[in-house]
Amino acid sequence: MGTLPLFPEQASTISLEVDHLYYFLVVVSVFFTLLIFGAIFYFAVRYRRRSETELPRFQHTGYALEVVWSVIPFGLTMIMFGWGASIFFKESRPPDDSMPIYVVGKQWMWKLQHMEGQREINELHIPVGRPVKLTMTSEDVIHSFYVPDFRTKQDVVPGRYTTTWFTATRPGKYHLFCAEYCGTKHSGMIGWVYAMPPDKYQDWLAGNPSGSLADRGARLFDDLACSNCHKADGSGRCPTLVGVYGSTVKLTGGGTVRADEAYIRESILDPPAKVVEGYQPIMPLFQGQVTEEDVVELIEYIKSLSPRPGVGQPASPDVPTAQPTAAGFQPSNR
Numbered sequence: 001m002g003t004l005p006l007f008p009e010q011a012s013t014i015s016l017e018v019d020h021l022y023y024f025l026v027v028v029s030v031f032f033t034l035l036i037f038g039a040i041f042y043f044a045v046r047y048r049r050r051s052e053t054e055l056p057r058f059q060h061t062g063y064a065l066e067v068v069w070s071v072i073p074f075g076l077t078m079i080m081f082g083w084g085a086s087i088f089f090k091e092s093r094p095p096d097d098s099m100p101i102y103v104v105g106k107q108w109m110w111k112l113q114h115m116e117g118q119r120e121i122n123e124l125h126i127p128v129g130r131p132v133k134l135t136m137t138s139e140d141v142i143h144s145f146y147v148p149d150f151r152t153k154q155d156v157v158p159g160r161y162t163t164t165w166f167t168a169t170r171p172g173k174y175h176l177f178c179a180e181y182c183g184t185k186h187s188g189m190i191g192w193v194y195a196m197p198p199d200k201y202q203d204w205l206a207g208n209p210s211g212s213l214a215d216r217g218a219r220l221f222d223d224l225a226c227s228n229c230h231k232a233d234g235s236g237r238c239p240t241l242v243g244v245y246g247s248t249v250k251l252t253g254g255g256t257v258r259a260d261e262a263y264i265r266e267s268i269l270d271p272p273a274k275v276v277e278g279y280q281p282i283m284p285l286f287q288g289q290v291t292e293e294d295v296v297e298l299i300e301y302i303k304s305l306s307p308r309p310g311v312g313q314p315a316s317p318d319v320p321t322a323q324p325t326a327a328g329f330q331p332s333n334r
């Protein structure tokens with residue numbers, strides 16, 4: 001790279017693959033640009049009109065030539081498609097052992113929450129060599145989480161969760177940008193990702209006073225009086241939330257829904273949207289009553305009531321599982 005860095009650093013496992021595809025696109029583009037412009041100039045001179053009275057002869061193009069100039073570009077674009085799709089699939093599917101982190105974007109800052117309870121603003125600390133999965137939403141408009149050194153960019157959309165993941169390969173400090181114009185201070189919606197050696201990261205994690213996300217969610221669950229109706233043993237007026245996460249929920253009026261993060265979020269903010277079979281729509285709407293960060297804490301608490309490995313549980317063993325005491329927030333029933 002020398003003094004003029006044409007490319008960002010390659011600091012994630014996917015970087016090299018993305019760059020190789022990019023080099024390929026550049027080489028193909030440059031080759032055909034030169035070929036086409038060279039041919040234009042060559043033919044312009046070679047077949048120029050030589051006298052005022054000259055009339056061009058009609059000439060049919062050879063079929064072989066037409067086939068060649070159709071098949072070769074088709075093959076090249078199919079290579080680009082297949083190659084790009086394979087990288088896209090890889091980037092879309094976080095490994096099962098990914099470390100989950102929640103991201104909330106708002107005008108004009110990034111708020112990040114670790115499972116262990118750390119909260120950060122415009123800074124993200126992660127360990128090197130471990131896949132990190134981001135679950136992201138926005139409080140207002142569309143933002144885009146962009147870390148060039150990781151070759152990762154994902155829109156952050158109000159009202160829904162989007163995800164992305166990456167594995168940092170070398171310790172360092174990497175730029176974090178918002179890559180979607182989101183208002184006056186869009187250009188100031190920036191931060192840093194700190195990739196740290198795993199032991200340093202553990203040290204960093206250790207300085208957390210306020211308990212894990214699930215712990216805070218459990219407190220919130222009581223504070224909001226969710227526990228009055230969602231009782232652990234299912235005796236409340238609303239369904240128990242023990243074991244709900246990851247399960248398939250039957251809905252009033254037929255149909256089922258898989259209880260994932262998006263479903264739980266919707267059921268907190270807008271419970272009437274999907275009512276659990278056999279229950280009344282009595283739960284109040286929490287839209288406007290709780291922040292996106294509160295929702296994340298509640299989701300993590302509810303997830304902790306369903307200890308099923310491999311379905312998005314906090315993989316880290318030091319995350320205390322909240323007691324299934326208050327049980328029931330009510331995912332959908334109303």
Ligand code: CUA
Pocket residue numbers: 105106108142143144178179180181182183186187189
């Ligand atoms: Cu947020 Cu641009």
